[in-house]
Amino acid sequence: MKTNQFLSLFIQPAYILGTLLLFASCERLLEKEPYTLTLETYFNNETELETFLTGVYSPIMQEHFYGNNYPLYNAGGDDLTFYQRSSPASSILCANANSSNSYITTYWRILYEGINRANILLENIDKNASIPQGYRDRIRAEALFLRSFYYFNLIQGWGDVPLRLQSTKSVYGLDAPRADKQLIYDTLIADIVSSLPHLYKSTDLPYTGRVTQSAAKGILARIYLFRAGEHFRDNTAPDANRQLYFAEAKRWALEVKESGLHGLVTPYQRVFLDLSEDKYNSTGVRESIWEAEEAGNRSTVEQAAGRLGNTLGFGSSNDFSSTEGLKELMGLANPGYSYKFAYASLKLYEMYESEGDTARGDWNIANYEYVFESSGSRKVLGRKYYFGKKRPEYIEPDGFSFTEETEAASNRNKTRCAAKYRREHEVVGPKNKNYTPINFPILRYSDVLLMIAEADNELTPEPSALAYECIDAVRNRAGIMPLAAQTLTKAQFRDAIKKERAMELCFEAGRRWDLIRWGEFGATMRSMQGFVNQEGWGGNFKYASAYYNVPDTYTYFPIPDSEMSINKLITANNPGW
Structure with missing residues (x-):
């Protein structure tokens, strides 16, 4: 051989x-x-x-x-x-x-x-x-x-890394020095730009697990924003081209907007229900631009299952056994097992509270808990809403009969589990304890709009009509007051963008990188x-x-x-x- x-x-x-x-x-x-x-x-x-x-x-x-x-x-x-x-x-x-x-x-x-x-x-x-x-x-x-996307993730995590543009063919090719991240940026950006004419358009595909022109342009905008913030990461990267990088971020994100192919889904939670229900932009509005495609739950031939909703998702303390799937066969509700490892911070809760943002706050942070039988089959009896507040509009029909009640408004901690990804709505059954078919949203149109607003604000002496248009589209979907009614300075608008990105995109693996690029x-x-x-x-x-x-x-x-x-x-x- x-x-x-x-x-x-x-x-x-x-x-x-x-x-x-x-x-x-x-x-x-x-x-x-x-x-x-x-x-x-x-x-x-x-x-x-x-x-x-x-x-x-x-x-x-x-x-x-x-x-x-x-x-x-x-x-x-x-x-x-x-x-x-x-x-x-x-x-x-x-x-x-x-x-x-x-x-x-x-x-x-x-x-x-x-x-x-x-x-x-x-x-x-x-x-x-x-x-x-x-x-x-x-x-x-x-x-x-x-290849460029993988390299961008390496730059985010490690900065200078080995740049390998040929496949590994022998053990003698494993040694490679770290390349300057600016060289890697130049390489990956050139490759993405060259790929654009040949990629599918979003209208060519009935699903979002594959890269399209819109996805590539949106990721280009993300790359340029992070590159613009490299100087603030450790005060060693050159700062001379920062305005150029903001201009390029705006350019590519604006091309996604001006394509007319994408919009914001209403209500907000429908985006994430689609992820759980194995649907792709079910309302006909293409907000989800690129997803990590999962399938099955490792109980079938489809083995591409992840754990979204299980480790990062709405908490369920239900006992899980090898006969758990029988609950569904018996017509009993099974909201799916979750370890609820990730909890929302008090800071995030107070962001929503300060804006009166219940549309996103009550979806992204659990506003109820499941109530189970204390013994026997441990079947789900219903939902108990926190703070004496019941918002049934946030609950989609699930085919099971749940009783719903509220608890006293006092003594409930505001720090509760991250609830953006909910196993209750999984369509693959019987549910597996640990693995789910829920896709991860790599890029959404709301992120594109916020990138336009941020980049544009950095390029103008004061917030422009375009910047207000983009951030207010996201806020209007959430049902909160538009910023255009206020007169904000450049610095105030920058702070508003940072807050808006937190409320809109929490638990989507972007906040850490935002904080790093902002220094x-x-x-x-x-x-x-x-x-x-x-x-x-x-x-x-x-x-x-x-x-x-x-x-x-x-x-x-x-x-x-x-x-x-x-x-x-x-x-x-x-x-x-």
């Missing part, structure tokens, strides 16, 4: 084995049975190119990325949430990670896994010139975008220690204070020990690690 016949000889077997995905008849990205392929005899037709491309997508939906670990343990450490357990997890989330941390190590590995797969595909796309050029160009465009991460996190002594913060959660004691070194992740032990050209870790 030739030394390059199987990449599994040299790198993680998962690069090739067991993680290639097949398109199902409904054309979504669904993980199927593993198999081995020989690269020398592959890439012969459209089906094989398409199949390998799904393997390039695969890391995005896996448990180590959007399927669970990334939104909870790696990107989840911010001022809007805390880890609600009796003892902290060893993670970035709980500010007690180190360079051997498993969540950091697997995240690094899976990003380079995706990059290597993209490189393999890019090197073999033109192997068979009889495949139509347009088809190959579209496959190439998606692979280039995905506010460490100080903001440490300021949260005072919140735990305020009224409304549950006494059982005061250990959360330790989670907010975050040193400034946490603006970067540590390079994993496993990488430094193999790659001899990386001789120093990030500062403080």
Whole structure:
């Protein structure tokens, strides 16, 4: 056998084995049975190119990325949430990670896994010139975008990282120095821009698990905003081009807006009900632009299930046993098991309270709890609403008969579980204890509008009509007062954007990166220690204070020990690690 016949000889077997995905008849990205392929005899037709491309997508939906670990343990450490357990997890989330941390190590590995797969595909796309050029160009465009997306995530986490633009073919190619992140930015931006003409339009696809022109432009805007904030991250990156980066962020986000293909879904919670109910923009309005596509719950042939709603989601204290699925078969309500690891902070609660924002506040932060039988089948008896307030408009029909009641308005802690992702509405049954088919929203149109408002404000001496239009579209959907009725300074509008992004996009794995690019991460996190002594913060959660004691070194992740032990050209870790 030739030394390059199987990449599994040299790198993680998962690069090739067991993680290639097949398109199902409904054309979504669904993980199927593993198999081995020989690269020398592959890439012969459209089906094989398409199949390998799904393997390039695969890391995005896996448990180590959007399927669970990334939104909870790696990107989840911010001022809007805390880890609600009796003892902290060893993670970035709980500010007690180190360079051997498993969540950091697997995240690094899976990003380079995706990059290597993209490189393999890019090197073999033109192997068979009889495949139509347009088809190959579209496959190439998606692979280039995905490689760039993985590199952007590496820059966010680690800054300077090895830049690998060819596939790994032998053990002698594992050593690579860290490349300057500005070079990586230039490379990935150029690749995304070159891919745009060949990507699908949002109207070409009935689902959102695949990259489109709108998704690529929205991610370009996100990249440019983060690049504009690199100077504030550690005061070492050059600041000369910051206005140019804001202009580019505005340009690309504005192209999404001006396409007329996207809008805001009403009501707000419908966006997240669609994620649970396996629907794609069910109202006909395309707010969800790109999702990490999950499927099944690991109880069926579809194995691309994550844990959204289970670790990060509405809490259910229901006892779960091997016969849990029988509840559904018996006609008993089963809201799905959740560990409710992530709780909303008092700061987030008070943001909603200060704006009178019940539309988003009562959805993103639990406003009721399930009531169970104390013994026997432990069936769900109903819902009990907090603070004596019942808002049934936030509850979708679920086919089961729930009683609904309210509790006294006093003595209820304001810190409650993050409830954006709710297993009650899952359509795949019987429910699995830990795995769910709920997709993760990587990019929504509301984010695009807020990026336009933010970038435009940084480019003008005072807030413009466009900036007000964009932020007020998001606020109007939430039913709160528009900002255009006020006269805000540039600085006041900037603060309003920061607050709006928190209320709109909480628990979507973006807040940490926002704080870092604003140069506010460490100080903001440490300021949260005072919140735990305020009224409304549950006494059982005061250990959360330790989670907010975050040193400034946490603006970067540590390079994993496993990488430094193999790659001899990386001789120093990030500062403080």
